[in-house]
Amino acid sequence: MDELNEQRQQRIKKLDLLREAGIAPYGSRFEVKDRAGQLLKQHGEKPKDTLEQEKISCTIAGRVVALRRFGKAGFAVLQDGADRLQVYLKKDHLSEQAYTVVEQLDLGDWIGVTGTLFRTKTNEFTVEVHQLTFLSKALRPLPEKWHGLTDVETRYRQRYVDLIANPQVHQIFSTRSRIIAGIRAFLIERGFLEVETPMMHPIPGGAAAKPFVTHHNALGVDLYLRIAPELYLKRLIVGGFPRVFEINRNFRNEGISTIHNPEFTMLEFYVSYADYQDLIALTEELVSSLAQQLLGKTVIPYQGKDIVLTPPWRRWSYHQAILEVNALDPSVLQDREKALAAAQRLHVPVDPKASLFTIINEIFEETVEPNLQQPTFITDYPIDISPLARRKDSDATLTDRFELFIAGREIANAFSELNDPLDQRERFEGQAVQREAGDDEAHLVDEDFLRALEYGMPPTAGEGIGIDRLIMLFTDQASIRDVVLFPQLRPEKP
């Protein structure tokens, strides 16, 4: 803090000077009549003469992000949302008090101005200011004007500074908001009801993941931050809502990486009477139409490569993909020893005691997933790794399920829901066996969920989409931390 004091003390001194001149350094209401972006759009292309004839008056507010003063006049650049507009501050045009403000102005301060639009000698679209209202004093200096703020730790810890200094970061989070709004509109248009289900669960369910634990004092019970909303949303299908969705946070007590944050945003939606094939079509339409709407195209750049979101996307069965990518004989899918040998040959590290489906899944993750750069629906997952999904009619060892991969990452997971309460109970019991065998992420039996299914759930298809990863794709970001406003970091030392 001490090293900051020089600049900070200077600014506090100016703050006092403003007070002495009768100006509130932390003001109140200001009637903003115009926005910089809208002025640029409406008048920004008009030639000098036209602006001089029209004498357009405007009132805008914003943060001073550049200041070029000379003698008794100067230019400031105001940042108003995503837009920047230059204002001209000339002593002759301002009251004595207003010019006092100009003299004490620092980078970072907020001001409101009223004036007329014109073009400077260098043809810059500018507001000639006649009235100036001081709105708020910044006591800390802004990062350097040319390089901005690049220190990654500071960018994440003090996102407010990142947003001030880096317009492209501002843009990413604006896009994030528009993507989520677009998804919401898409679903509501198709008859979905948006719902909110509990974030605190007595039994963490709906996914295989380690939960965060918390405690409710009055009830005297431990609760878990949800790892997925799935089991609650299906209760609502039982309750008779035919189409529901929820966009909200899930919490998983696991590692942090460029594609994992402990809290992340998930869209889950459920469609009565539909199956997973219907969701394949819906997913293609949702993602490609969002791309068209927000980016104006369905072939989008991601980390130096083009991703083709134009439907239709590739469909590839889980087992076919494993066999084709590795040129394996189908018998490895049935024989644990053969699978183990194949894994070793392919340099896929596996526990020699692992079950057949675990070995096969390791091979899938190691060899197939990285190849799924263009959008691909991997279908027909084995039942052993799909405890909530409906069995295939044609093969009881597989499920009516798909996962969507783009850029080598899982983006969505969907299936025809298992609505047979007796089968579901058996699956939960199978999970309990896996849990006892040491898999602490196997699903827990949720008796109330089973009771709900026993009241009858219509045939239903459900899907979860990882919103942060989708946003990474749309905004061409390599790290989830760059699409989450306040990513999780170790607490700062006091």
Next chain:
RNA sequence: GAGCCGGUAGCUCAGUCGGUAGAGCAUCGCCCUUUUAAGGCGAGGGUCCUGGGUUCGAGUCCCAGCCGGCUCACCA
């Protein structure tokens, strides 16, 4: 959790072989009424991440730790 890389002024960064810690921007003073990385002249500003050690002497070498990034592990 492991490996690699990084942490020096408010910000962006240099710092040679171990020998008094630097630049640009920002800040302060003076000049300047159309600039736009404005300009000119002058000035101030440092827990070199922290703690040990080696040394006559450490930003620099060694050890331990903290924080961050990336990769891996983990995460169906």
